[in-house]
Amino acid sequence: MPGYSTAWRGGPLAALCGLLALLALPATAHAVEIRGANHMWLDDATVLVRLDIDMRLPAVLEDALANGVTLEFEAEARLERGRRVGRDTLARETRRVQLQYFALNRHYLVTAVTDERIDLKPTLGDALDAVARRLGRLRLDELPEAARANPGEFDLAARLMLVYSALPLPLQLDAGLRGDLTTRQEWKRWSLD
């Protein structure tokens, strides 16, 4: 992997770009979006969260991808106890997937940060499908017994995001200044029941 793309990370810049993005008024496009979500109990303490993800890259990201920029997506799922004020997060799981163009055989590489599995797809659509599949399944382990006993009191929440800080710094600044991208999607929540 080229070291350049992974080096431009950092919270402050993300915050700065977020601030700049907030200041920018033009409408923004979502790189990823959860269309639907459900879950399935694997055992008494494990839930598999399944997300129906719509992967549609805006032109700026497609262009960046075609020009060698690595895109990184992150899915996050949580088990929360609903309260009047604030929420308790009882379990949390994240998954990150990278997408990049492999010029040597003109394919797209889909890799996960946490495992060595590589998907090689000839088209961008296939690659996005592969990304969606990888991000669309998250396991929440070691759930409290109360979740199984009274699932109505608990909520599942999930969200997807383009990892903004993984973009090259000039692109972060440019996108932040122009307001082309949003860094994250709002939480999607549904009951555990």
Next chain:
Amino acid sequence: MISVSLRGFPWGLFGIGLLFALLLTSLVVMGDAAQNQARFEQLFLWLLVFHVAVLVVLGGLIVYQLVRMAVQYRRGVPGSRLTLRLVAVFMLVAVLPVSVVYYFSFKFLNEGVDAWFDVRVESALEDALELSRSSLDLRVRQLATETQELMSDLEGVSEGLVPLALNDYRRQVGAQELTLVGSNNRIIASSTDSPIRRLPTPPGSDILMRVRPEQPYSRLEPQSDGSLIIRVVATTSSRRPGSENRILQGIYPVDPRMSALSLRVQDAFADYREFAYLRGPMIQGFVFTLSLALAISLMAALWAGLLVARRMVRPISDLVQGTRMVAQGDYSTRLAVQRADELGFLVQSFNTMTRTLNEARDEAERNRRLLDAERAYLESVLQHLRSGVLALDGSLRLRTANAAASEILECDLQGARTRVMSEVGDECPLVAQFFEAISDALVSQETEWSRQVVVFTRSGRKVLMTRAVWLPTSGSSRGLHAIVFDDMTEFLKAQRDAAWGEVARRLAHEIKNPLTPIQLSAERLSRRLGKVLEGADREVLDRATGTIVQQVEAMKTLVNAFRDYAQAPQLERASVDMNQLIRDVCELYLDQDGRSRVGVTLDAGLPRIHGDAGRLRQLLHNLIKNALEAGEGHEDMEVHVTTAYLDDPAGPHIELRVTDTGPGIKPEFLERIFEPYTTDKPRGTGLGLAVAQKIVEEHGGMIECHNAESGQGGAVFRIRIPVEHGPVVHEEPE
């Protein structure tokens, strides 16, 4: 102590210094980080955030200072205009170079970054990538052909022998793994060169969809360890009916050197493409950073300019404020000397000036008070002087006059200050006479002179003994006439009275003594010779001796009158009721019809006085007799006596007026009316009024005479005799 030292600490300069030190440090760090990619990536973001924060802080400070300056400008605070002007100059000085730097930096960035990208380098990288692709594609096609042939060879091999055959083929073609898959992706057999037994991975569904008989699917795949493999999937159409289709998947390693070179070319190409793609955003980023840095520089310069301007102007504004205070008369203003430069010297000079002014004012105030005291003292002395004092300037304008001057000249001179004396003379006849008499001396500005001035009033003439000096102002043609004059009328009169008294005493002494022998001798001659002579001689003798005796008697009468005038008073004082005394005297002046020839108007509240009743009776007789004699020949002649009690600042006294309707007193007699022998009557000794004045003065009173104001003739004698107690009502008025 600590708070005082903290207040005196130059926080503004400290802030400027700290800010510039931080900015310099950040620039040094940024410059150093630019040489080191890892550090640049690590620090850039924080530096960016820091600069934005500095920008915001500076913006806030500048807005605060500008608002404060605008408020001060609107309120007209001293120094605000100068501060505004200095800030404008600072801004101009800062903006011009920053604009030039910004323009050239912007141009350099655009052109410089574009110069990094060379068409030949890009083309070379594309060629290298294409070469790698071609090389690898050749190998992929070759392996695809071989794998297809292997698949054809395996067509007739039974499932029991397939593992052995796969093993042989794998060694033969140098494959990493050969796997034969049946229907439903069932693995029939597999052979691998790995010493670790690992479950083979069947081809994915996307691959299977692309595999056709005699058309193997092949592709180059990167591995997680950074190497490359070639995956070939081949199949044949089953020649035996009912038998399942088999698929052979071969995984072939790419030569490590070839793999490394190809990946390196691919990474370099990808980096270059990404770099070229990010050229625009990168320039924007640089411009953004440049703009940020220049904006910070500009705002820092502006802020520093504001602080420096305020610091520079502060002594000037203090001076302006101090000058205003001095202009308002506050000479105690002192400014704090906080600087050791020319402005500090100026402030120090201002303090010295105000101190000197303050001392001078105090001195002037002391002198003024001293002068006021001296003037008050002089005024007091002048007011209590019985001599009249006048001060006139060179143009004969009245500067000073005391009360005695006003009294003597019978004019309110103290209210006529700053007026020219000729104007005052128009209102006051005595003043006009007085200045007419001395004007020649005043005009000629004689250094020192004295003269006796006689002025005429209704009550007679006044003799004013006048002395004056001319006091020139040194170094100037102007000066002051100081005029002192005394009313010598009474003094001269008293001198005359004394002289007449002496004359009378001597006459009484020298003349009376021979009179008796003369009379006795004349009588003896008449007796002796009367017996001898007869006829005409007897008549001549009788006539001559009779004349002698008669004239001697007349001379005796005259001498007795002189004696009475010159005689020292032997008063027999007792309580006297003047009203009753007047009534008794008037009883003596009844005419043939029994009517009194003297009218009276008596004040019923008249108090008794302590006096000699006989002498007072003589006083009344003299005055009434004088009036009646003066009015002889006037048919309507009337004499009237009035009394009144007066209590004025001079003290309580009774006033006795004897008025007549006669011809009045000739003006030439008016001044000397109380002198002996002053009479225009054919008969009389001329001593009546002189004796009357003497009696009044014996009782501590005063007598004055003037003609009636009505202009119809008649004289008025006014006598005032002091009383020791207040009025006593004891009788109804007549």
